[in-house]
Each structure stands twice: as structure tokens, then as C-alpha cells.
Amino acid sequence: xxxxxxxEYFDRLAKTVVDCDKNECIRLINEGLAKGMDPLEAIEKxxxxxxxxxxxxxxxxxxxxxxxxxxxxxxxxxxAILDEKIRAEGKTRRSLGxxxxxxxxxxxxxIGKSVVAAVLQANGYDVVDLGIDVEADRFVKxxxxxxxxxxxxSSLLTLAIQQMGTVIEHLRQAKLRDKVKVMVGGAPVTQExxxxxxxxxxxxxxxxxxxxxxxxxxxx
Ligand code: B1M
Numbered sequence: 084x085x086x087x088x089x090x091e092y093f094d095r096l097a098k099t100v101v102d103c104d105k106n107e108c109i110r111l112i113n114e115g116l117a118k119g120m121d122p123l124e125a126i127e128k129x130x131x132x133x134x135x136x137x138x139x140x141x142x143x144x145x146x147x148x149x150x151x152x153x154x155x156x157x158x159x160x161x162x163a164i165l166d167e168k169i170r171a172e173g174k175t176r177r178s179l180g181x182x183x184x185x186x187x188x189x190x191x192x193x194i195g196k197s198v199v200a201a202v203l204q205a206n207g208y209d210v211v212d213l214g215i216d217v218e219a220d221r222f223v224k225x226x227x228x229x230x231x232x233x234x235x236x237s238s239l240l241t242l243a244i245q246q247m248g249t250v251i252e253h254l255r256q257a258k259l260r261d262k263v264k265v266m267v268g269g270a271p272v273t274q275e276x277x278x279x280x281x282x283x284x285x286x287x288x289x290x291x292x293x294x295x296x297x298x299x300x301x302x303x
Pocket of ligand 1: 292
């Protein structure tokens with residue numbers, strides 16, 4: 084039976100990311116999973132909080148790139164374990180649609196995109212993850228190749244989000260824009276920006292991405 088996992092546990096998990104303590108992170112995750120912890124909650128309330136703190140410190144200049152990379156490494160390792168659990172929980176569901184997802188060209192951040200991909204998959208969508216630094220034409224090619232229903236684009240860099248509009252333009256040129264829905268997300272992305280570039284939806288976080296995907300593809 085699932086035991087209650089309290090905020091103190093999530094704080095400890097967040098601290099392992101801040102401290103770049105991979106062993107303790109894995110130990111705590113396994114302990115939480117054994118107690119029936121929700122893996123998405125562990126990402127959002129634990130690991131995610133830790134990496135955001137490191138990012139803020141980096142932004143303020145009180146933490147430097149090696150620490151940021153070390154913390155991201157711990158986060159990635161933890162997310163990989165939790166992803167596997169999330170995907171396993173969604174394994175038996177029928178497909179609600181096919182989504183090709185990637186981080187746009189110029190951006191190598193992959194943690195948030197991978198979380199969204201895992202959560203969509205767990206909720207019944209077929210997900211093709213194109214990875215990071217994805218050129219506009221690779222998105223377009225993947226839509227045809229996989230007969231996708233939706234293109235999902237992620238970016239964390241203010242300088243790279245304009246690429247999302249470029250991808251939409253390339254979809255239009257390939258006469259695919261009417262055939263696929265487009266969802267965008269990532270920290271610098273807003274609903275206003277999504278409207279401006281002509282995306283169909285903006286996902287604030289992984290749970291919101293699932294809700295919006297249901298609205299986009301629900302009537303299929
Ligand atoms: Co970078 N980085 N980073 N970084 N990094 C940020 C984003 C930054 C805000 C840090 C800061 O300055 N405070 C800043 C961007 C500033 C800006 O442009 N607005 C920044 C910078 C500047 C950089 C470099 C340029 C640094 C440098 O080299 N000088 C460089 C980028 C190089 C490049 O891409 N070309 C860089 C590199 C890195 C690392 C490699 C060290 C590492 C990434 C490792 C990896 O991904 N494998 C890294 C990290 C870890 C971060 C922070 C700390 C954390 C990002 C993260 O993983 N968050 C970040 C600071 C921050 O976010 N506060 C920062 C956790 C993740 C779960 O959340 O990705 O937001 P997030 O995803 C969420 C939602 O946004 C949403 O759902 C997800 C789950 O809830 N979402 C979607 C995301 N995509 C979605 C798609 C959807 C729907 C929802 O639909 C399709």
C-alpha cells in the first residue's frame with residue numbers, strides 16, 4: 084500500500100540536486116518508489132525545485148557553470164529512473180494520437196522536454212522524441228514519416244524560441260500545417276507568444292501539456 088510522502092522528503096530530494104549528490108538522489112528515489120510515490124510528483128516537487136534553485140543561483144552569479152552541469156547531471160539521472168516508471172505505468176493504454184516532440188534548434192536543454200514526452204506517453208499518446216537542437220526541417224520530415232497528429236516544441240532559451248515560429252512556417256510551406264496541431268512550451272514561452280506565432284496550444288508544464296493535448300486531439 085502507498086505510504087504518504089511528505090514535503091520533507093521532496094525537500095531532501097531537491098537538495099540532492101543542489102548538492103550534486105547522485106548517489107543520495109538515486110537512493111531517495113528508490114526509497115520513494117518503494118513507498119508508492121507518484122513519479123511525476125517527485126520530478127515536479129523534488130528534482131524540479133532543486134534544479135530551479137540552481138538555475139536561479141546561476142542567474143544571480145552565486146553558482147557557476149560546472150555546478151549547473153553537475154546538478155543537471157543528477158537531475159537527468161533521477162528523471163531517467165522516474166521516466167521509466169512513468170512510461171511503464173502508461174504501457175497498456177491505447178494510443179490517443181501521435182506526437183513528435185523536440186527541443187528547437189539552438190537549444191540543448193532536454194530535461195523538461197523529456198518529462199513532457201514521458202508524461203504524454205504515460206497518458207496514452209505515442210511519442211516520437213526527436214531530441215535536442217532539432218532543425219525546422221527535421222520536425223517537418225518527422226510529421227510525414229510518422230504520420231503525426233501533433234508537433235510539440237520545447238525551448239528554455241529566449242534567443243531560441245523564435246525557431247518555433249520558423250517550424251510553423253516550414254510546416255505551412257510543406258502544406259502540413261492544416262494536418263497537424265502544434266503545441267509549444269518551456270520557461271520563456273507564454274500563451275501570448277504561442278498566439279503570436281500561430282501555435283494551437285501552450286503547455287505550461289507536463290500536466291498542462293496533457294490537458295491541452297486532450298483538447299487538441301480529443302475529438303479524433
Ligand atoms: Co541552462 N539556462 N543554459 N543549462 N538551464 C536556463 C534555461 C537559464 C534560465 C538559467 C539562468 O540563467 N537562470 C538560462 C536561459 C536564459 C534565457 O534565455 N531565458 C540558461 C542558459 C543561459 C544556458 C546556457 C546558454 C549557459 C551557457 O552556456 N552560458 C547553456 C545553453 C546552451 C544551448 O542550449 N545552446 C545552458 C546549458 C545548460 C546545461 C547543459 C548546464 C543544463 C541542461 C542539461 C540538460 O538539459 N541535459 C542547464 C540547465 C539544467 C538549466 C536550468 C538550471 C534548469 C532547466 C531544467 O532542466 N528545468 C535552467 C534554469 C531554470 O529553468 N530556472 C537553465 C527543469 C525542467 C523540468 O523544467 O525545462 O522548464 P523545464 O520544463 C518544464 C516546463 O517548462 C514545461 O514542462 C516542463 C515540465 O514541467 N515544458 C513544456 C517544457 N517544454 C515543454 C513543451 C511543451 C509543454 C510544456 O509542449 C510541447
